[in-house]
């Protein structure tokens with residue numbers, strides 16, 4: 612059982628006392644960051660040549676302020692209750708940075724989520740505090756268009772107040788079509804601010820998600836109407852629309868194929884011509900949905916692709932998107 616959680620809340624939700632998670636991360640933030648600084652300058656791998664950093668573009672904090680009941684049950688089934696208990700130490704950002712280092716990850720994009728009707732809630736404020744002062748951790752905010760009257764103002768506020776470096780949207784969990792007019796002010800703001808925007812596409816195991824909103828084809832409208840907006844097709848149309856995700860990535864200069872949650876040995880089955888979009892494939896793990904990040908990286912390195920392509924997938928492309936310099 613996770614401290615602070617109850618499994619039989621009448622609303623079917625597991626709520627901590629308000630501000631519980633935020634309090635914990637603020638307490639940790641007062642300490643000197645350990646292992647959270649940038650990779651040592653001049654760090655070299657391989658045969659002494661400068662290499663690109665490894666960037667995990669898709670991690671969630673372990674310490675959601677509330678999980679959907681089904682989400683918590685899924686996670687506990689997947690990890691086992693004892694292991695899930697042990698993993699709670701990664702609510703400390705310094706411990707999490709150490710975990711990244713152990714897995715060979717130089718930087719990680721940490722995602723906020725406001726999906727009360729599906730997977731759960733991890734607020735923008737929590738993610739901002741978790742990443743504050745830690746160069747390895749790159750905070751991405753979220754805007755649930757049903758919860759704010761004006762997405763453009765909200766995004767500007769989040770960036771100015773907390774320094775977010777990108778936006779993650781959850782159409783299947785928040786129940787909106789990605790090309791809905793409601794979203795356009797938000798896209799306009801992201802384009803003006805130069806923020807990459809991640810959108811969940813394809814399937815999800817979480818109850819409350821609605822697959823129809825995850826069709827990548829809706830992003831064609833967005834890419835046409837906002838040609839400078841950098842759009843990441845998260846999970847590459849998982850399970851249903853790999854072909855559409857690939858086609859959109861080929862078709863639009865600023866559409867990227869994000870591969871979190873896809874088993875690396877299957878990548879070339881899902882995307883047989885992956886190397887044709889080599890400059891736009893982005894690695895992510897979806898931790899803690901997947902624990903063995905190092906193993907995932909190893910399996911990508913084992914794919915029958917050119918070494919240069921694998922470097923791009925594991926961090927080169929993401930470094931360009933995020934403005935991170937090569938080591």
Ligand SMILES: [Zn+2]
Nearest residue numbers: 669671871897
């Ligand atoms: Zn995820």
